[in-house]
Amino acid sequence: MPIITISGSPGTGKTAAARELRKATGFRIISLKGLVKSGKISSGWDRKRKVRIVDEKTLERDVKKLIKPGRSYIIEGGLAHFIKGNICVILRTDPAVLSRRLKRRGWGREKVRENVMAEMLDESVIEAKSLGRKIVEIDTTKAGPEAAALSIKMALNNYRLQRKYRPKINWTGKYPKLLAKIGA
Numbered sequence: 001m002p003i004i005t006i007s008g009s010p011g012t013g014k015t016a017a018a019r020e021l022r023k024a025t026g027f028r029i030i031s032l033k034g035l036v037k038s039g040k041i042s043s044g045w046d047r048k049r050k051v052r053i054v055d056e057k058t059l060e061r062d063v064k065k066l067i068k069p070g071r072s073y074i075i076e077g078g079l080a081h082f083i084k085g086n087i088c089v090i091l092r093t094d095p096a097v098l099s100r101r102l103k104r105r106g107w108g109r110e111k112v113r114e115n116v117m118a119e120m121l122d123e124s125v126i127e128a129k130s131l132g133r134k135i136v137e138i139d140t141t142k143a144g145p146e147a148a149a150l151s152i153k154m155a156l157n158n159y160r161l162q163r164k165y166r167p168k169i170n171w172t173g174k175y176p177k178l179l180a181k182i183g184a
């Protein structure tokens, strides 16, 4: 029963992709933004930047409490890569396009700049890598949420196949001399 985390900068289409993926799979969505708002994830308040701050260390513990065994989940949010799932999807968007999307949300200049810069510098990917996640990057600059969901489904299939067909037999390791003889 897989757990898919979908992370990435704001505006890369995490919420939209998660909804499309739910349509295609029936998996449940855990939306980190919603959980923070409802107080199910502990957070503080940054007065200067006027944003909630989630403690990355307690996040995984708080979210895992909501997971019922035997069910599949899509966990989506800008900090989703802090939660260990089976595959860690990071949505990416060309910074110029992302900037336009965030401005359209009515965000102020500084907030847009900060987030576009994070996208430019691969921040989510670098964090996910350092946490040892199995990363799948998907470019949503041109591809819409449906296409993103399809890519995630394909990544999930690959992941499942790998689990099922992990090679067990290796003759070449057993017969190196024979291998050399036949010139392989």
Ligand SMILES: Nc1ncnc2c1ncn2[C@@H]1O[C@H](COP(=O)(O)OP(=O)(O)O)[C@@H](O)[C@H]1O
Binding pocket: 008, 009, 010, 011, 012, 013, 014, 015, 016, 017, 101, 140, 141, 142, 143, 144, 145, 148
């Ligand atoms: N793949 C996409 N291509 C173009 N626009 C998108 C895509 N995904 C989402 N959008 C649009 O971008 C905005 C942000 O999408 P959303 O899913 O809320 O992103 P996030 O959850 O990552 O912040 C929305 O207006 C949405 O319609």
Ligand SMILES: [Mg+2]
Binding pocket: 014, 015, 016, 033
């Ligand atoms: Mg969202």
